[in-house]
Amino acid sequence: MNFKTILPLLIITSLFLACGPAPSGGGDVVIPEYPPVTAKTIDVGDLDFKIGILTGTVSQGEDEYRGAERVIARYGTENIIHKTYPDNFMTEQETTVTQLMEMARDPEVKAIIIAQAVPGTLPAIKKARRERDDLIFILVAPQEDPEQIAKNADLVLQTDxxxxxxxxxxxxxxxxxxxxxxxxxxxxxxxxxxxxxxxxxxxxxxxxxxxxxxxxxxxxxxxxxxxxxxxxxxxxxxxxxxxxxxxxxxxxxxxxxxxxxxxxxxxxxxxxxxxxxxxxxxxxxxxxxxxxxxxxxxxxxxxxxxxxxxxxxxxxxxxxxxxKVSMHIVMIEAAVELAKGKVHGKLELTDHAMIKGFLEKCGNVKVELGPFNEHENFLMVISENVPL
Amino acid sequence: MSDHLAVMLERAKDGVRSFGLARWIIVGFLLLIWFIAGIFTDNDLGTLLGDCLVRSGMNGLLVLALVLPIRAGSGLNFGIPLGIVCGLVGGIFSLELAAANPFGLSWLSGVESLSRGGSGFLIAHAVALPLSALLGLGFGWLLEKVRGQEMMVGIYVGFGAVAGMCVLWLKAPLTSPELIWPIGGDGVRNTIVLQDYYKWILDSWGEVSFGSFAPGALDPQGNAPAFTRSGGFYLPTGLMLFWLGACGLMAVFLKTRLGTALSAAGENPEYARSIGIPVARMRRWSIVISTMLAASGIIVYSQSYGFYQLYKAALWMAFPAVASILLGGASLRRAGVMHVIIGTLLFQSLLTTSLPTVNSLVQNSPYREGLANLPEIARLVIQNGVILYALSRASRGSR
Amino acid sequence: MMARAVIRLLSRYAVPILFVVVCTAAITVADMNLSRISTDVLERFFRNLFLVLSLVIPIVAGLGLNFGIVLGAMAGQIGLMTVQNAKVPGLGGISVAVICSIPIAMLLGWLTGLLFNRTRGREMITGIILGFFANGIYQLLFLILAGPVIPYHAKDLLLPQGMGLRVTINLTSVERGLDDVMTIPLRTSAVVQEGTPGAKVQADGSYVKVTRWGEIPMLTLLVNVALCVLIWLLFRTKLGQDLRAVGQDPGVAEVAGIKVNRCRIIAIILSMVLAGIGQIIFLQNMTVMNTFQSHEQVGFYAIAALLVGGATVTRVTIWNAIFGTLLFHALFSIISVAAQNPKLLNSPQIGEYLREFFLYAIIGTTLAIHAWRSRSAARAS
Structure with missing residues (x-):
């Protein structure tokens, strides 16, 4: 009986193979260019509030987890709350939401950094915004739809x-x-x-x-x-x-x-x-x-x-x-500095020169960056490739 | 003479019938894929067939681990990840011996050579088997307490074992610089390469290969690079012998008095009890052997794969094994060695061949840009469709 | 006498007691904020209950745990996509989504039922593989055919090249469309001393701190209650009695003149339709849909919740579903937060793995307790 379910499908598929859709891509491919940005940094002051960081475990990728550990080593556990999302984040989105909401409901937390921003991030941001509007969300390497992410997060950093x-x-x-x-x-x-x-x-x-x-x-x-x-x-x-x-x-x-x-x-x-x-x-x-x-x-x-x-x-x-370096670690470190600056009112999260400056300072590498689809808060970052 | 022939013919007919319609359908389908792959694509059919054998040998022991619990009446043992993590512990133990001071113990130093080659493979087993026997005993005891819910409990025991082991992997007191995390400097990495230890120790034993790499793939000296399989058909002799040998031992065991008693305990526990068979103990020992086979199975799997995969990799490993044995014609109450061999070969061949064939077909078609997403979708539909079809026909085949 | 009664009581309520003990221990040790937990648990409860309830009918009809509800969830998602494409807002959008999903779910349920009738005794593994198979067709429909063939046109739905849906669909038109029609917030206020964080000064000069314990979405509650009543009523009709008979012994049912295969197909169709609606309720609360993944999480957790509630592969009541959902999600939420408390462990990832370990261990223990109880009950009778 199941064959009956497959049959129409096979027909559709073979139809496809026969006529073939118009080739997508091709002519309208746009090769990206960067606008010139000069790096600059300022003193953003001390960390006198709490920042929440959500990363994966090391089995998902060591970089992000160790990035958060480096930040903790600098600022201590009093001001940095580090949590992890589940390894099977794809099927346990409710857990990701729970972890993020637990941080968001802490009134002392003023900024949350999510690296990588796995599915479940967007619902959590929307839920958190219902309850309070002063939270800053900085996302590293989002996996959800970039257009929607750009509309809801304060700053998005991604390798370009x-x-x-x-x-x-x-x-x-x-x-x-x-x-x-x-x-x-x-x-x-x-x-x-x-x-x-x-x-x-x-x-x-x-x-x-x-x-x-x-x-x-x-x-x-x-x-x-x-x-x-x-x-x-x-x-x-x-x-x-x-x-x-x-x-x-x-x-x-x-x-x-x-x-x-x-x-x-x-x-x-x-x-x-x-x-x-x-x-x-x-x-x-x-x-x-x-x-x-x-x-x-x-x-x-x-x-x-x-x-x-x-x-x-x-x-x-x-x-x-x-x-040269792990860009995700650099992004987490820079995000903490940027969050400090934003909370203290010293910088705006759309100031590309400042963001470039902090990335270069934290990673000690050259970076170039530019906005994605004209979203000023969604920045694509690139660094140099070194042959091994 | 003609009588003899008639008997032979009758036997062959029986054989064909007991193989079951479902299996014949899959075989026919595989032949079709292989035909397409051989004629219409650039893929080397020999390589594909060799890959099918390698994958079957890799996964074979894990499927074999399911036989005894089914026969003893405990159903499908979804708890084999418990055995798998034991195998991984044994494997990591054998690799750690290569460190300067294994586990930070200076009196263990200097045994590096033990961890490489056949001795490493044996040490991994020597640690894994007793450990898995012990845990299997506990698991068997637990399943006895939850009769009627064995499969669901087994799923959660397997998951729990994998999750619990993750803590151990993070905290393990290892010192080998090839095992620890590169940034954190402690714990075990999630992928450990076996290249310099015992990769392909079974696969390459008595290996037979035909054909070679295309000229472009040779290294500067003109030799195929070491540890790369040559193109063309490849027979992993040692691996197949190990698996089929284990299957043979199992078949012999099932014919012994103990084996028949075990099957009787599964088929009709009341009757078995009345003639003095210790039913509960039979079930417990079937789980112990199953867990041990799973432990050995993952070491064999890893030596062929070339990596140990820790953390969450073992989580879903029971499910393909279960699908294989069911595809081979087993049911929740009936399973034999032939179900394992046929099921593994068919299931793994389906997995191995469908995607490269469709990939190659699309790559060679003039519409390849528009169809770029199709191969994986086609694989999902075709492969699982065939398995479903076989499952829906299984009741009419061998029963 | 007294002691035996106590033991009987303990064994009868062993699972809830276990959960209360574990949760209390976790809350005390990790010094958790109760109001945040209750908010989270309430939200999870109302989001998931309908999906868990959709598993009840097939179990009664002897089909075991229906891993096939993944297909029902897909039907629900197709409804939501359609609504988001047309931008039908609010409660109207939810209704349209439900109406769209029902015929698809019925068709899928019918086909699944036919398949399950041919794979009796192997429904569970068939259901799992059916999920993979359906996923392939789903991807074919919404990655290749959506755009050129299926007339979706909205910019927030389609990829820029006009073929295939985006990986995430923000359900802006129907988000919380059911929940937000009417919510009753749970609040308590207490008079506190000056200087307590979060306290607000009142007209009479005293300081009052308001604690929010979560909110109850009345319409969602109503829909769930209605479903419970409907299921209860169903099993009092002729059809319901037939389903029950089929579940108890298909052979006897056949002899009694019940069309066994037909009953089983009806059970699956009902389950699929309910799962589709359940997925719509789930996603309108999550407000975001992962186009190619949201359905995959449905089967496993709903089934775990039902098992925790005391259901078995062969026996289930509505109360199993309700208590199971509550206990499971309370545990899930509390353990998730407790395990990552820096006061307990200074390594969040170890907390994460321990959380998973405890979760599976407790589900396993719960199953063991239920199995042990049903065995001793069988021995007693």
């Missing part, structure tokens, strides 16, 4: 995934790529920024004479789970290297796939420009078994050096890359 569409392809070309493989799955392509980046990449590949391969992988939150998605990557990368040759650059939009992707690219001799969330500590240590004893733990330059050694052992130096 649109601009990276350009920089990654340029870097891949420099590293000698002839083919560029982009792994993703439909749920991610329903995210505006990620699907626009894919279109930018495809367009630039065409212009640069690089073959663009749009590959699908299983959704790690779906039926096969993280294990199935990772195993697929391990199997598929060698297949594609056989098909397209060694000068193939691999990229995936999903954090869980970075480790197998790095491993398989290194073993197969391929190119890997940078991760979905560029940072020396994202993917590389787990994929390559980087030795990090307690003395160099947390030292990004030393960690990069260790990764570089492992890659050089395989004779692949210069074909792998990442960013």
């Amino acid at each position: 995934d649109l601009m990276r569409g350009k920089t990654i392809i340029e870097q891949a070309k420099e590293m000698g790529a002839k083919t560029f493989v982009h792994y993703t799955f439909p749920r991610h392509m329903s995210m505006e920024i990620l699907s626009r980046r894919r279109d930018i990449m495809r367009d630039l590949c065409k212009r640069n004479g690089i073959e663009f391969v749009d590959a699908n992988a299983p959704d790690p939150t779906g039926d096969q789970g993280i294990a199935g998605a990772q195993k697929f990557i391990l199997e598929d990368v060698p297949r594609l290297i056989t098909e397209y040759g060694k000068d193939t650059a691999f990229f995936s939009t999903n954090c869980a796939m970075q480790e197998p992707l790095i491993r398989a690219s290194l073993d197969g001799g391929a190119i890997f420009v940078e991760q979905c969330c560029p940072s020396p500590t994202h993917g590389y240590p787990g994929a390559l078994g980087i030795s990090i004893d307690e003395e160099i733990a947390g030292d990004m330059a030393k960690i990069r050096e260790q990764i570089g050694k492992k890659i050089a052992e395989k004779g692949q130096a210069g074909r792998f890359g990442t960013w």
Whole structure:
């Protein structure tokens, strides 16, 4: 009987294959540009109120959690409330809401920083705004719809995934790529920024004479789970290297796939420009078994050096890359300073020069930034890629 | 002579019938996919088939772990994550021995070589099996107390074990610089690479491969890089032998007196009790063996996969195993070794082959930009549709 | 005599007692703010109750825990998308969403029922895989066909390239459309000393502090009460009696002339329709819908709540659903907050894992207590 349910679907699908919709993207791809901004910072005073920080646990990604720990090390637990959202945040959004509301209902909390801003953030912001209007929400790396997020949050900081569409392809070309493989799955392509980046990449590949391969992988939150998605990557990368040759650059939009992707690219001799969330500590240590004893733990330059050694052992130096520091850690640190300035009335959260200044000061790296879709409170940030 | 032939023919017919319509449908479907993959795509059919075997061998022990509890009347053991975390503890223990001072104990230093190669694999088992036996005993005792609700309790015990272990992973007193978190400097990372330890220790034992990488993929010296599977068909001999050997042992065990007593306890507990079979103890021991098989299963899985995955990775691992054995024709009260082998091969082959084939089809079509999202959607629909169809037909097949 | 009565009482109410003890302990140890907790628990209770109730009918009809309600939730979401596309506001929007979702839910329920009739005894795992399968079709409909084929046009719904829906849909037109029609806030006020934080000076010079304990959305309450009454009435009709008979023993029911397969399909259809409405109630309170994920969280937590309330795979009452929802969400909320209290643990992530561990452990313990009680009851009779 179930066949009857499948049948119409198969017909629809085959119809699709037969006539094919008009190719999306193509002509109307806009390559982003930044307006020039000069960095400046001011003294924002002391932390004399409470700031809430919501991050994931380390198993979701170490960077954000340690970023919050660094802030606590500076300001102490009296003024920083650190909470975590559940590992399966996709199915436990009510818990995320509960954690955020618990902070929002504390009258001493004046600002809340959420990194990464997983689904559940937007309902929580809307619920908190019903009860009080003086709370400042600063979001790092939102995963909900950017238009809605921009309308509801005070400040959004995100690595510039649109601009990276350009920089990654340029870097891949420099590293000698002839083919560029982009792994993703439909749920991610329903995210505006990620699907626009894919279109930018495809367009630039065409212009640069690089073959663009749009590959699908299983959704790690779906039926096969993280294990199935990772195993697929391990199997598929060698297949594609056989098909397209060694000068193939691999990229995936999903954090869980970075480790197998790095491993398989290194073993197969391929190119890997940078991760979905560029940072020396994202993917590389787990994929390559980087030795990090307690003395160099947390030292990004030393960690990069260790990764570089492992890659050089395989004779692949210069074909792998990442960013100098973890931008999410920098964003959390900067967000605390910006929240202080805003609460003390010393700056506005749409002052791009000030935001750039604090990001550069906290991370000790050069950054460029610009607004997303003309939302002055939604800033896309980019830093430099360093080959390993 | 012709009598003999007739008997043979009759047997073959029986075999075909007992294989069940559902399984034949899946086999037919797989053949169709393989045909499409071989003719219409750039994928190497041999590679695909090899990947199917590797995945089946990887997951096989976890599926085998479900047999005994079903036969003993405890239903599907959703609690296998309990065994899985024991296996992971054993695995991490074996890797920590590579540190300068394992667990901060200086008298343990200098045993680095033990953690690599076959000895590491054995040490992992040596720690994992007793631990899982112990926890399995407790789990079996608990299930005895909640008769009638075993499956739901099992789900939550499995989840609880995974969540509880996360605390241990964060607090484990490990010192190996390849295990600890790179920024925090303590706890265990969520992915541990087995490259220099015992990756593919089973897979590569007596491996057979045909074909090789395309010229572009060779390293500068002209050799295929180490630890990369060559293209073409690949037979993970050791892995398959380990799995099929375990299946064989299980089949032999089921034929022994103990094995038949265990099945009797599941089939008709009242009767079994009346002829003196200790029903409760049978059920408990079936859970113990199941937990131990799961512990070994995850070590085998990880050596083939190349990574240990800690924290939440084990949370949903019971569900594909359950789907496999049901697809193989088992039911809540009946399960055999053949159900495990057929079910695992079919389920894992479906998982392995459908996506690359559709991916390649779309990549080669002139509408690839418009259809970019289709492959994964098509996989979800086709793969789960076929499984559902097989489940809906299962009652008409072997029963 | 007295002692035995006490023991009987304790064992009868073992689960609520366990929950009260755990929650009280958590509140005391973590020194929690009671008013914030009660606000959160009330909100969760009214948001989830309808979904949990939608599981009741299939259990009575012997179909076990209906993991298929994921499909019903999808139907509800399709209703909400349609309303958001047309921007029908408030209560009217909710009604339109419900009306849109019902035929879809009925169709899905009918198909699911047909499937479940062919997979008797394996409904649970079939339901889970059916959820995956339906997810594929859902993605096909709303990632590829929405825009070019399905005539959605609103800018806050469609992706800029005109094909596929956005990952998040902000339900601006129907947000809290049911809840906000009439709410009764729960407040207490106490006279306090000068200088207490949050205290306000009164006309007579005394200081009064108002504490909010949450609010009761009257219409949502009414809808839930109505559903309970309807379910209660259903089981007093001929159809309800038939469903019950099918659940108790399909063989006997068949002999008695009841169309077993038809009854089972009706039970699933009812459950799907209710799940669709339940999802609409859930999302109008959350105010934001994750287009491709919101339905996935439905089955698991609703089922856990029902189990905590004392339901089994074969036996359930409305009270199981109501108490289960209340206890489960109280525990969920309290443990979530308590485990991350810096006074208890200085590491929030360990708190997070302990929270999960305790949650699963307590659900497991609850199941064990229920199983043990039903066994000793069986032995006594």
